Amino acid sequence: MKNFLKNTIGRFCPFYAIIPLIGSFVLETTVYEGSKLFIQGRYHYDFTTEFDRSVPVISWFSLIYFGCYLFWVVNFILLTRVNKEHFYQTLFAVYLSYVICAIIFIALPTTNIRPEVKGNSIGDVVLRLIYLSDTPENLFPSIHCSVSWFCYIGVRGKKEIPKAYQVFSLVFAILVIISTQVTKQHYFIDAIGGIALAEICYWFSKYRGLYKPFQRFFEKVNHRLRMDRI
Known part of the structure; x- marks a missing residue:
């Protein structure tokens, strides 16, 4: 059984990374959806600018906005291809960003006014589904932008990751950021806030060593669950 797991799941994602990655998904969902419970009935700020109003709706970008979840999964697994330390450095920064987002979402509720989508193209249909499933709240900073x-x-500057894929990751991250604008899911300040949050959290994690207790915690969890023996 152990060899089977190594030859299947283990080929794609080391077992030490599974629980921290699941925890990241759970924390993100809890922060994004749970914080809405604390801001019900409160005044929501709209940071829309004239620049934001001038940006056109391009509905087919909804496919990139929605499809970026696969990009997230692939790149988070690729972190393990560099080394375990880098994985924990980056993932702690992600966890830290979610905690900061929770504080901002509750302290500064935000919203926007979405346009009516009337077309019947695939992009229009997907965009309407996004609008139906995601209320216009918790916009600043944009988690879509920060995680992308x-x-x-x-993967930036990592010799273990092919240069071509590093370039692809930059281009796709930029496309995701653009998608948040032209689908009217977010506005300019949300995107800038998301990028800045990611860079700041990564700096603190890597250069201040804040990730080390985080790594030790999950190593203990993996040991208790015998994940480090698979």
């Missing part, structure tokens, strides 16, 4: 930028930060 983390995906680039994680």
